[in-house]
Structure formats: structure tokens, C-alpha cells
Amino acid sequence: MSPPAIIAPSILSADFAELGKACSDTIAQGADWLHVDIMDGHFVPNMTFGAPVVTKIRSHVDRPTGAYGKGTFDCHMMISEPKRWVRDFQKAGCDLYCFHYEAAVDSTAADSPAGTSSAKTSPKELIRFIHENGMQAGIAVKPKTSVDVLWDILDNPEEVERPDMVLVMTVEPGFGGQSFMASELPKVTELRKRYPELPIEVDGGLSEKTIDQAADAGANVIVAGSAVFGAADPGDVIKKLREAVDGRRGKL
């Protein structure tokens, strides 16, 4: 059976002047995780914030008691040098470090401080490094990237080098409030067919209008930014997203 729904509101759509309160309120309204979008202005044409801000907002939310527990900080790293920031984000309180496949394979060495090699690293090595630093590891693919690049990574006999979650982007990364790309859902269908128990996250344009398609494909980790933070009743939206996913468990 596919894993249960995990609803992860993207705080990119929250009021940044009240970020700590937005985080604790959203968990109180029924969210499981907080999806924290980290953008470096290089991998994507937008910037958000770094580890010091994560440290501050972490103090507003209890740490999860186990893997995938309530309050998990799901950090979506839209950055060109994913290896460089692993230690800082672990210290800041990130629980799940989700890097982009495209960044790992294209990393270019920039002026990284001593001891924080930014040299090109393979996705498998990076997953191992994230695990060795005590976090779960996610791997994300942009719309133009085929999921075929993931089979070798997901089928790796070395467990420490296997990701704990795959994120299929359903918009081009960089901004909240974009339109959902249903064209990406065959990737989710294929992943779910091959890996019945794998947490599969979808991110971008998820709402009460688009959740049925994503849930039918087999997604169980649902990121929603504008749909949650723009709602009159965020708790009701979270509940409906959860029902759509859990209502399909065992039927996929």
C-alpha cells in the first residue's frame, strides 16, 4: 500500500515578517511538515533565505520524534552547490535535505570556504553525505528532467546511498503561485508503480482543484503554498488535501 498523506505547506507563501508564528500556526492547523524553499538566485531566478533563518523558525516548531514525524522541516534546496550547505542546514534544524538532481550533476566549483568542497559530487555520494550528517535525503527533478535518471539511484543496493523521498516538480522551480503542470504526473505514476512504499512528493500548483490528479498518480507528500496560506481557512484546505490522498490508499 502507498504511504499515508503528508501535507507540507510551503512557507514561501507565508508572511515573511511573521515567519515563526506562521510555522507554528500551520502545524496547529493540521500540517504534518513545513516545506522550506531555499533559493540561491543562481540555480533558480529568485532568492529566499539561508540557514540562520531556518535556525530561528525551527525554535517555533517542535522537532519530530521520528522519521517523517509531525514538525519535520522539509528543506527544498534550489541551490547550485547542494553539498556545500549540508552541515549548516543540519545544524539549523533541517530534518530532510532535498537537493536537485540537476544541481548535483552540474555543480561547478565556486569560491567555497575551506573544508566545504563544492566540487562536483554524484547524487549517490551526496545522499550518503546527507545521511552521515543525520538527515533524511530527498532528490528532486525539474520538469525537463526525465525520471529515468533516478532508477540507478533508487535501485542502489547500498542503502545509505538511496534517497528517502523523491520530489517531482509540477512547476518550474523558483516561484510560488504558478499553474500546476499535469504533464509531470506520468513521472509520479511510474515511480509509484516501481516503488509502492516510496514517499513521493509533488510541489507546485497543488490545491483542491489539482489534488485529485496528483493523488490518482500516487503522490503522497503534498506541498501547497498559495493554496494554504491564501485560504480563509487553511486547516480546511489541509484536511481536504489529506482526504484526497488517503482516500486512494490501497486503490492505486
Ligand SMILES: O=C(CO)[C@@H](O)[C@H](O)COP(=O)(O)O
Ligand atoms: O518550490 C517551490 C517553487 O519553486 C514551491 O515549493 C512553491 O513555493 C509552491 O507554491 P505553490 O505553487 O503551492 O503556490
Ligand SMILES: [Fe+2]
Ligand atoms: Fe518547493
